[in-house]
Amino acid sequence: xxxxxxxxxxxxxxxxxxxxxxxxxxxxxxxxxxxxxxxxxxxxxxxxxxxxxxxxxxxxxxxxxxxxxxxxxxxxxxxxxxxxxxxxxxxx
Numbered sequence: 612x613x614x615x616x617x618x619x620x621x622x623x624x625x626x627x628x629x630x631x632x633x634x635x636x637x638x639x640x641x642x643x644x645x646x647x648x649x650x651x652x653x654x655x656x657x658x659x660x661x662x663x664x665x666x667x668x669x670x671x672x673x674x675x676x677x678x679x680x681x682x683x684x685x686x687x688x689x690x691x692x693x694x695x696x697x698x699x700x701x702x703x
Contacts, residue, residue, distance in 0.1 A: 618657050620684065620699045626650040626657075628688070628695035639695075642670040642688050645678050650697050659686065659697065672697070 620626075632646035642648065642663040649656045661683075663672040672686040686697045 618652055618655060620652065620657070622699045622701055625689075625696040625698045626652060628697055629656060631695055639665075639670050639688065639690050642672055642695075646672075647678075648688075648695075648697070663688065 627650065628648050629651045630649035632641040632648050634641050634646075636643070643665065645662050647658060647660040649658050651657075659672065659674050660678055661673045661675040662678075663670040665671075666687070668689070670688040672688050674683040674686060675681060676683055684699050685701075687700050688695055688697045
């Protein structure tokens with residue numbers, strides 16, 4: 612029997628984005644369409660891959676198990692002006 616090695620992500624807790632998506636866009640536009648970024652979960656970095664869309668002054672980012680794959684969770688990404696934060700949310 613193998614253990615579950617997935618990292619725990621707490622819904623509603625903002626995590627700092629330590630490595631934003633690479634691209635020519637700026638600000639939250641970096642998180643639109645297919646992208647990947649890294650958040651700091653407090654002990655280990657967590658790579659988030661998926662697809663982002665505008666949602667008011669946030670980006671709603673649908674994390675996938677791989678680009679184009681199955682849904683894992685939904686994040687809201689915000690630009691604080693001093694950096695980005697991503698918060699896992701309940702979205703059905």
